[in-house]
Amino acid sequence: MTASHAHPPADDDPRLLRVWEWPHAPLRTPAAAVEEFGEELRALVERMWVTMYHARGVGLAAPQVAAPLRLFVMDCSPREEAPPRVCVNPVIVERGEEVLSTEGCLSFPGLTVEVPRAASVTLRAQDARGEVFEVALGGLEAICAQHELDHLDGLGFVDRLGPLERRATLREYLRGLEALAGEGQADLGEVIALTRAALGEGLGEGLGEGLGEGLGEG
Numbered sequence: 412m413t414a415s416h417a418h419p420p421a422d423d424d425p426r427l428l429r430v431w432e433w434p435h436a437p438l439r440t441p442a443a444a445v446e447e448f449g450e451e452l453r454a455l456v457e458r459m460w461v462t463m464y465h466a467r468g469v470g471l472a473a474p475q476v477a478a479p480l481r482l483f484v485m486d487c488s489p490r491e492e493a494p495p496r497v498c499v500n501p502v503i504v505e506r507g508e509e510v511l512s513t514e515g516c517l518s519f520p521g522l523t524v525e526v527p528r529a530a531s532v533t534l535r536a537q538d539a540r541g542e543v544f545e546v547a548l549g550g551l552e553a554i555c556a557q558h559e560l561d562h563l564d565g566l567g568f569v570d571r572l573g574p575l576e577r578r579a580t581l582r583e584y585l586r587g588l589e590a591l592a593g594e595g596q597a598d599l600g601e602v603i604a605l606t607r608a609a610l611g612e613g614l615g616e617g618l619g620e621g622l623g624e625g626l627g628e629g
């Protein structure tokens with residue numbers, strides 16, 4: 412999830428981790444439960460905070476930085492009153508009614524998607540020391556927790572869309588990446604190639620291209 416923070420860490424902070432873009436493998440692989448609550452985990456959490464604030468995100472899941480663990484951090488305080496939260500091995504134990512939420516994602520540069528989510532959730536998780544807690548979340552926090560939890564299951568927000576809408580959205584994502592690359596932004600060549608390949612999956616090249624075009628602009 413994305414938003415803006417007033418004072419992000421410096422670009423040369425040595426704790427910064429690479430945020431992987433979808434569809435790189437870490438983003439499409441279910442993560443493993445955290446079993447060790449030691450220094451290593453706390454160091455990862457610290458680096459995730461630095462990386463999230465630097466990227467002006469409100470949430471970051473471990474698979475986004477290629478750590479295959481069930482863990483996310485979130486801080487929705489730029490938009491609403493909320494403390495920073497570390498959620499390890501999180502599960503949703505209760506969900507409220509469904510709403511449509513408009514979301515960005517640090518792993519989908521430039522893309523905004525409307526996704527069905529529960530308006531409120533009760534989350535059970537552990538903190539960085541392994542203490543179990545349960546918290547009722549609403550507003551942006553509820554949405555963010557669901558978005559980040561999806562990352563732990565190897566899902567991006569496009570996977571919450573129906574197959575045709577997903578395809579149209581991926582075409583929009585691809586066009587956006589190509590535009591960003593044209594402006595000289597970062598090394599997007601690999602993620603562009605992977606996204607093209609992902610669009611080629613399932614429907615077959617010719618048929619898939621035609622379907623995608625028709626729905627993309629409709």
Ligand code: NI
Pocket residue numbers: 412515516517518558559562
């Ligand atoms: Ni995300």
